[in-house]
Amino acid sequence: MIEWIIGAALLAGGLFGTGKTKRPDTSPAPGPRQDFPAKVTEWRSLWEPTVDRSRWIPKSMASRIVARFPPPQRPFSWSGGDRFEQELLTEFAAHNVAYLAQQKERLKPFFDTVERNPLTDDQMDGCICMDDAVQIVAAAGSGKTSTMVARVGYALHEGLVKPDQILVLAFNRAVAEELQSRINARLAGLDGVDAVTVKTFNAFGLSVIGKATGRKPSLAEWAEPGRDGTMIVEIIDDLRSSDDKFRHDWDLFRTVFGRDIGSWNEPAQANAYRDGRRGILTANGEIVKSEEERMIADWLFYHGVRYEYERPYEHDTATEHHRQYRPDFFYPEIDLYHEHFALDEKGQAPAHFGGDYLGGVH
Structure with missing residues (x-):
């Protein structure tokens, strides 16, 4: 907008001026636009030495740079450091993507042998990503323990921290003992691995209190197992x-x-029988086919959402080979059908389902 205003003012001067011809001065005059790139270059030279590009760059680095080294003000702009911070986040994210690929290739022998089975891509990501805080969401049996062991090994192998700076926490004693055993066994070739601390949350908390106060406390009586x-x-x-x-x-x-919905690949255990229909009883008194449908129906019921279970579809779909289509849920107040498919993350149906279930889904 500011360029348009300046251009309009010059044009008006030509239209309504004295009519005298004056050659414009084409020599570039120093101004905020010409100075800005130089200021950005100078600004980058101040903080660049603080960034180690041979390692993973954590997200917080962008905000720390902007806070410690205030960026130059953009000409004709009201945006401050926020835009610079976003640009740095984008720049560092691109670096981390390249770094991730580089480390996977360089350390393939390590990741293939650190545990009994070679680590998957996701597990390697969990080891290499050294951000300020990393949350890994994984299902039971997917290799969380292997990832924790390998992450400790990666940090020591790459010299990112000293062994006595690593704390591994577990929820119960059995898991803590397994972690300790596997770290000692699988990382035996790394110097100082014995100094890695592996404890339960309770044991670590008690040790901190004991060290800080000189008196290790006892757990409350009710905190003992079984009580x-x-x-x-x-x-x-x-x-x-x-x-x-x-x-x-x-x-x-x-x-x-909080109610168990059972395993996806096992038939549901019926708990009710009504009007010739056997299945799972809902809070609203219907009989549904699965615990998953029961959970949906109960959520709707307790939130006061009106619904009809397996109401016949509004269009006639019955043929010689197929019955009338009955979607699982219908919401009359918004005229919406809701179908719940029993498919896993790969789009497959349970093995015990008979007929062409996937064909019906399509």
């Missing part, structure tokens, strides 16, 4: 009586989400 259930129930009851939101969330969890 914690009663206290947890009391805590929940206290919260339900004092916090309306907690009571709502807890009751929803207890009645809907």
Whole structure:
């Protein structure tokens, strides 16, 4: 917009001026636009030595650079450091993608042998990514323990930290002991691996308190295995009586989400029979085919959402070989059908399903 205003002013001068011809001065006059690239170059020279491009660059580096080295103000712009920070995030993300590929190729022998089986791509990502905080979401049996062992090994192999700077935490003693055993066995060739600390959350907390106060505390009696259930129930009851939101969330969890829906590849165990139909009973009194459908129906019921289960589709689809289509849920207030398919993440149906289920899905 500012360029348009300047151009319009020059044009107006030519149209309504004195009529005298004056050759324009074509020599570039120094101004904010000409100076800005030089200022950016100078700014980058200040912070560039603080970035180690031979390693993973954490996301927080962008905000730290902008805070420590205020960037130059863009001409005719009201955007401050936020835009510079976003550009740095993009630049560092591109570096990390290239670095990830480089490390996978360079350290393939390490990742192939650090555990009994070669690490997968996702597991290698979990080892190499050294951001400020890394969350890895994985299913049971998918190799979380192997990833933790390999991540410790990667950090030591690459000299990123000293062994006594590594703390590995587990929820229970059995897992902590397994981690300790596998770290000692699989990383035996790395110097100082014995100094890596592996503990449960409880044991680590007690050790910190003991070191800070000089007196290691005892666990509360109710925290001992086998006695914690009663206290947890009391805590929940206290919260339900004092916090309306907690009571709502807890009751929803207890009645809907906290109920076991079974395994995807195993037939559902019927718990009700009505009007010639055997299946799973919902909170609204219907009989549905699976625990997954029961969870959906119960969620709708407890949230006051009107629905009809397996109402016949509004168009006639019955043929010589196929019955009338009945979508799982219909929401009359918004005229919407909702079909729940029993497919896994690969789009496959359980083996015990008979007929052409995938054909029906399509």
